[in-house]
Amino acid sequence: MRIARVIGSVVSTVKSEELTGAKLLVVAPLGETHAVEPYVAVDTVGAGRGEVVLVAMGGAARLVQRQSSQAPVDSTIVAIVDRLETEAWVNYVKD
Amino acid sequence: MRIARVIGSVVSTVKSEELTGAKLLVVAPLGETHAVEPYVAVDTVGAGRGEVVLVAMGGAARLVQRQSSQAPVDSTIVAIVDRLETEAWVNYVKD
Amino acid sequence: MRIARVIGSVVSTVKSEELTGAKLLVVAPLGETHAVEPYVAVDTVGAGRGEVVLVAMGGAARLVQRQSSQAPVDSTIVAIVDRLETEAWVNYVKD
Amino acid sequence: MRIARVIGSVVSTVKSEELTGAKLLVVAPLGETHAVEPYVAVDTVGAGRGEVVLVAMGGAARLVQRQSSQAPVDSTIVAIVDRLETEAWVNYVKD
Amino acid sequence: MRIARVIGSVVSTVKSEELTGAKLLVVAPLGETHAVEPYVAVDTVGAGRGEVVLVAMGGAARLVQRQSSQAPVDSTIVAIVDRLETEAWVNYVKD
Incomplete structure (x- = not known):
């Protein structure tokens, strides 16, 4: 799984109907x-x-249970990180 | 899903028959x-x-409902973005 | 789908038998x-x-119809481009 | 399969329930x-x-046998490397 | 399919049992x-x-026929290249 930070959101009116109701976040x-x-x-x-x-x-x-396996989705947030402990890269503790 | 801008289109006469009628756009x-x-x-x-x-x-x-699940397609536009709100990257509002 | 140019070909005698007869092109x-x-x-x-x-x-x-869905293939040419029209990137017209 | 080194771990309380009990490592x-x-x-x-x-x-x-084929997992460690022998890149022997 | 050169091998004792007997090569x-x-x-x-x-x-x-479709494998060598003929990139003839 990729490690990413939530940096924003997307509003879209015209979209594939399978995406109706999906919460779309921008991550980096x-x-x-x-x-x-x-x-x-x-x-x-x-x-x-x-x-x-x-x-x-x-x-x-x-x-993921709360999502249709038939939606045209290729990226889903599956966990919120509390703590990330690495040696040589970056460490992170959720506030 | 990737965020991209539509920058052009493609015309192709000789192609896999499963692609007949598909609208092919160039995105970046x-x-x-x-x-x-x-x-x-x-x-x-x-x-x-x-x-x-x-x-x-x-x-x-x-x-995606309007497309055959058997077409040799690996990239489909599934939403038009109205508004993109991020902190540290790029913001966008559709005209 | 990726946009690529055909730049050459590959000859291989020893290969997975599912690839027998496949035309293998190098693209960039x-x-x-x-x-x-x-x-x-x-x-x-x-x-x-x-x-x-x-x-x-x-x-x-x-x-793709003319290819077995059981061959160990991860890249297939599905269209020959006649014309590519974009604003800020590259334009192309087939001779 | 990608070659990577284990550089840390992740703690996550709020996550997709299919990930409960999974050991999540950070690799580079x-x-x-x-x-x-x-x-x-x-x-x-x-x-x-x-x-x-x-x-x-x-x-x-x-x-992988010890993991549900229905978990939202896209990266799994499947082997611990004892020895890596290459010419032009990097050699490695586990202590 | 990716074009790569075999540059070495991997020895691994502790691994997913579906990989037992698999010949693991390092390619670049x-x-x-x-x-x-x-x-x-x-x-x-x-x-x-x-x-x-x-x-x-x-x-x-x-x-690939000689490999279980149920093994946790995402990269398989399917052909040995005899000759690679390209214009602007690299040419190769197997010894």
Whole structure:
């Protein structure tokens, strides 16, 4: 799962009907890399702006109980991170 | 889902027959990253040039009602963005 | 689908038997990005060297009628591009 | 499978219920590339911090016996590396 | 399929049991790009060190007859390249 921070939200009126009601958040990689730019993930755990989250990509994004396995979704927030402990990268403790 | 802007279109006469009738648009990442270059997505929501859209990738691209789940499609536009609100990246309001 | 140019071909004698008879072309991204290097795609539309094509990736690459859905193929050329019209990137007209 | 080093762990209270009990480790690419930043993988082989491991991505991550094929998991540690022998890259022997 | 060169091998004692007996090789991109670092692929065609090969990624990696479709494998060597002929990139002839 990717580690990302919630940095915003998206409003969309015209969309695939399978996405009606989905909470769409903009998330960005936590680190310094520029290989992945911000993207949109469906939130199923109640994540808020500024929080660090885990995002399941691909088919995994459709294996979450509160979401239809038939929605055209490729990125889903599956966890809110409380604490991230690493040696050489970045450490994080949720406020 | 990826955030992208519609920057053009593609005309193709010789193609896999499953793609007949599909509206093929060229989309590009919204940000500054150069990790992803422009690519082609099937439009299912009536997106127009210049609009910012959400693109579902992989298997998700084949879970849209107006598109056959058996077409060789790996990128589908699933939403037109009205408003994108982020802190540290880019903000966007559709005209 | 990725936009790519056909830049060459591959000859392979020892290969997975599901690939017997497949036409293997080397394709490269059209743009300047260096995030994706040339790769090999199965041709199902009669593409030739120098042509710009659309390549379906992942599961989509196995949803083409003239190809077994059980072959170990992750990249298939699904269209030959006649014309590519974009604003800020690259324009292309097939000779 | 990707080659990665275990560099830390993640604590998460609020998460998709399918992830309950999963051991979530932070792993990072072994080499110098900055195209992939650290990410989170489920451990199914008892990997420890500092060890070099192989990570299965995508659907492969859900084909491990000790893990439900229905969990929203896209990255699973499937092997602990004892020895890595290459010419031009990096060599590694587990202590 | 990705084009890669076999640059080494991996020894692993503790691993997912579905991987028992699999021949794990380290492969690296052929070109100059640094977007993909070396990774591990299962060999099913008898590839040797120094050879250039084609690697099927994702679900395609599990569609090879000599390999279980239920193993947690996301990268499989499916062909040994004899000759690679391109204009602007790299040419290769197997010894």
